[in-house]
Amino acid sequence: MPFVNRSDAGKQLAGELLQYKAGQPVILALPRGGVPVAAEIAAALGAPLDLLLVRKIGAPMQPELAMGAVVDGANPVVVRNDDVVRLLGVSDKEFQAVCDAEMAEIERRRKRYFGNRQPIDVEDRVAIIVDDGIATGATIRAGLQATRHRKPQRLVLAAPVAPPDTLDALRG
Helix, strand or coil, X not given: CCCCCHHHHHHHHHHHHHHHHHHCCEEEECCCCHHHHHHXXXXXXXXXXXXXXXXXXXXXXXXXXXXXXXXXCCCCEEEECHHHHHHHCCCHHHHHHHHHHHHHHHHHHHHHHHCCXXXXXXXXXXXXXXXXXXXXXXXXXXXXXXXXXXCECEXXXXXXXXXXXXXXXXXX
């Protein structure tokens, strides 16, 4: 799907998501890139927009390489890529140290973005998770897993770009 910018991507995706309008959807954006995409979807569906705070757990000395991801919540969800952890020889202690640092960053952002406001309840509603793109799927996989714990009626993933093999892995 060709698009000019994130806002345009959101408008185009919104057209594909109109079928969920009757399900009282809640749009959950992964900051920062997912927010402009999600804002257009929320506007088109007349749905509330909330944030889903997810952080990649980057490998030591290679922070762009995801060895997992962590999601904010009453019970934070950690998704670990054991293949990457094993390949790099990362100890449990090293993994936990990076995870703790990312949790601290999530906490900082939660206070800044939400203040005292609680996340929008998605139980028995259609939850649409939106990002501006998916690469390895580490952060989105964690976001999906954490949102499932919140018991939505249906869980939908929306992103304008993603590798087919990553999408297949997320479906499986």
